[in-house]
Amino acid sequence: MSLFFTFLLLFSSLFSSLDALTYRYYDHTCPNLESIVAREVHLATVNDKTVPAALLRMHFHDCFIRGCDGSVLLDSKGKNKAEKDGPPNISLHAFYVIDKAKKAIESACPGVVSCADILALAARDAVVVSGGPHWEVPKGRKDGRISKANETIQLPFPTFNFSQLQQSFSQRGLSIQDLVALSGGHTLGFAHCSSFQNRIHNFNSTVDIDPLLQPSFAASLRSICPAHNKVKNAGSAMDSTTTVFDNAYFKLLLQGRSIFSSDQSLLSTPYSKALVSKFANEQRHFEKAFVKSMVKMSRIAGAGEEVRLNCRLVR
Numbered sequence: 001m002s003l004f005f006t007f008l009l010l011f012s013s014l015f016s017s018l019d020a021l022t023y024r025y026y027d028h029t030c031p032n033l034e035s036i037v038a039r040e041v042h043l044a045t046v047n048d049k050t051v052p053a054a055l056l057r058m059h060f061h062d063c064f065i066r067g068c069d070g071s072v073l074l075d076s077k078g079k080n081k082a083e084k085d086g087p088p089n090i091s092l093h094a095f096y097v098i099d100k101a102k103k104a105i106e107s108a109c110p111g112v113v114s115c116a117d118i119l120a121l122a123a124r125d126a127v128v129v130s131g132g133p134h135w136e137v138p139k140g141r142k143d144g145r146i147s148k149a150n151e152t153i154q155l156p157f158p159t160f161n162f163s164q165l166q167q168s169f170s171q172r173g174l175s176i177q178d179l180v181a182l183s184g185g186h187t188l189g190f191a192h193c194s195s196f197q198n199r200i201h202n203f204n205s206t207v208d209i210d211p212l213l214q215p216s217f218a219a220s221l222r223s224i225c226p227a228h229n230k231v232k233n234a235g236s237a238m239d240s241t242t243t244v245f246d247n248a249y250f251k252l253l254l255q256g257r258s259i260f261s262s263d264q265s266l267l268s269t270p271y272s273k274a275l276v277s278k279f280a281n282e283q284r285h286f287e288k289a290f291v292k293s294m295v296k297m298s299r300i301a302g303a304g305e306e307v308r309l310n311c312r313l314v315r
Helices: 002-019 033-047 051-063 095-108 115-129 149-154 162-170 176-187 193-200 215-224 248-254 261-267 270-281 283-298
Strands: 190-192 235-237
Touching: 033 051, 033 095, 033 115, 051 095, 051 115, 051 176, 051 283, 095 115, 115 283, 162 176, 162 261, 176 248, 176 261, 176 270, 176 283, 190 193, 193 215, 193 235, 193 261, 215 235, 248 261, 248 270, 261 270, 270 283
Parallel strands: none
Antiparallel strands: 190 235
């Protein structure tokens, strides 16, 4: 019986945390919040076209570990190695955009806005500045104090098959449609060779290259990423319009020109393949589903307790 009541307590705590998020959370306490964040994202993107992809990925990685609590922003300190220094997060960058936005916000409305909310807004603005849809972001997250590199093993890997992806997403309350729609975020960004080496070298005991890869595309990937690649930042754009938020990712996926094994796996079940086809054929359907899934993901509850003055602070 005590276990039952413990479960009820945890269940009600989760949903009270979710219900605390509202679209107008800072209307009176920090009315210029969204314009400040949008400005910093825009200015950073003018100087570095990789910023939008970085911010979108950062928010995703934050929400999948301990919920959307800004813990991915924390620096390692002493013996504690933080999330940002975990293997899947080594290539994350553009933290300075969140820092600059936080500094400007603290000047306008000190001690009010969490770093977690700034990151959620910046991810939305990253999509908008890339030509994608705008949506209202629910706000009211509190910042977490705990950030552990070893927990990043919980992130979905680019080598995952569909079953592994589905399990990872379902554990966070996300559906197959959310999985396929959010995978469309790969329309922005860049993949390092190490993320798809398994598909172009020693694929299995009988073939060297994944037979599901379009041959000329596989050849181009092998030329960029040889078996004993020594170029640190070698890799490939995720799709043909890497700085534009569109549905090219889904079109290329159907042509055998996907980068990750996890991308290819979206074609392995009738339902997920139908969604890929739907999004490839109509960008409007993709954008609508993406927005719905982003809002849903951004509501994954964290265990945040405070609003931090510095997004990199470690207690």
